[in-house]
Amino acid sequence: MPRATKPPPAPVHPTDDIAANLAAVRKVIADAAQAADRDPRAVKLVAVSKVQPMEKLRAALAAGQRVFGENRVQEAKSKFPDLRRDYPDIELHLIGPLQTNKVKDAVALFDVIQTVDRPKLAQALAAECRKQNRWPKFYVEVNTGEEPQKAGIAPSEVGAFLAACKADYGLQVAGLMCIPPAEEEPSMHFALLADLAKRHFVPGLSMGMSSDFDVAVRLGATMVRVGTGIFGERAVRDPSADEG
Numbered sequence: 361m362p363r364a365t366k367p368p369p370a371p372v373h374p375t376d377d378i379a380a381n382l383a384a385v386r387k388v389i390a391d392a393a394q395a396a397d398r399d400p401r402a403v404k405l406v407a408v409s410k411v412q413p414m415e416k417l418r419a420a421l422a423a424g425q426r427v428f429g430e431n432r433v434q435e436a437k438s439k440f441p442d443l444r445r446d447y448p449d450i451e452l453h454l455i456g457p458l459q460t461n462k463v464k465d466a467v468a469l470f471d472v473i474q475t476v477d478r479p480k481l482a483q484a485l486a487a488e489c490r491k492q493n494r495w496p497k498f499y500v501e502v503n504t505g506e507e508p509q510k511a512g513i514a515p516s517e518v519g520a521f522l523a524a525c526k527a528d529y530g531l532q533v534a535g536l537m538c539i540p541p542a543e544e545e546p547s548m549h550f551a552l553l554a555d556l557a558k559r560h561f562v563p564g565l566s567m568g569m570s571s572d573f574d575v576a577v578r579l580g581a582t583m584v585r586v587g588t589g590i591f592g593e594r595a596v597r598d599p600s601a602d603e604g
């Protein structure tokens with residue numbers, strides 16, 4: 361049986377002050393980048409605002425944050441058109457699973473879609489981009505833990521999937537993303553994702569969340585997705601509103 365290891369301490373402890381939380385997260389990113397001899401400007405902070413109330417998003421915007429991540433198309437659609445009227449330079453990322461029947465809305469709304477996880481979706485996205493003549497950036501989600509219940513391309517199939525995206529669908533892939541198994545030490549998953557990206561010449565690496573984004577930056581993340589570390593704990597979501 362694998363030995364249970366104690367999780368490392370969280371890199372940040374959010375307060376009620378969103379601007380201060382953002383500054384603390386940025387400082388951890390800068391320190392981790394410096395420790396790894398990397399340029400901190402090469403790491404993009406995606407503020408994960410799912411379920412969070414509008415006043416917290418507005419506080420983050422007032423503090424200069426412009427890059428946000430949402431995991432549901434419907435929720436993002438209800439929040440961001442208003443915010444974009446006031447802040448036209450918002451960059452919005454989809455970080456949750458995408459159903460093919462929501463591809464039209466997703467292409468219209470998001471600047472980056474991080475969860476391309478199956479051929480049928482890649483094909484539908486490419487077709488919709490052509491139709492709208494709008495091309496968000498695409499990341500392929502990799503199931504680094506090979507968890508049966510989790511979305512993502514198996515590590516051994518990443519090469520073939522990237523080739524199909526390019527040759528069969530005409531979809532350019534800007535990066536890879538992963539969500540490591542919750543109970544495992546994340547560093548081996550980050551290292552695996554970094555290795556896959558390098559091997560397949562994919563520049564972007566979206567990895568690291570509130571509990572481990574410092575580790576991810578040391579292992580090469582170009583993008584970290586931080587929610588509770590900036591906004592505090594999320595309210596419990598109404599499961600009947602689930603869209604999968």
Ligand SMILES: *Cc1c(COP(=O)(O)O)cnc(C)c1O
Nearest residue numbers: 408431455569570585586587588
């Ligand atoms: C919710 C979520 C995050 C942010 O998680 P925190 O632990 O709150 O930082 C990051 N990535 C994905 C894919 C998520 O769904």
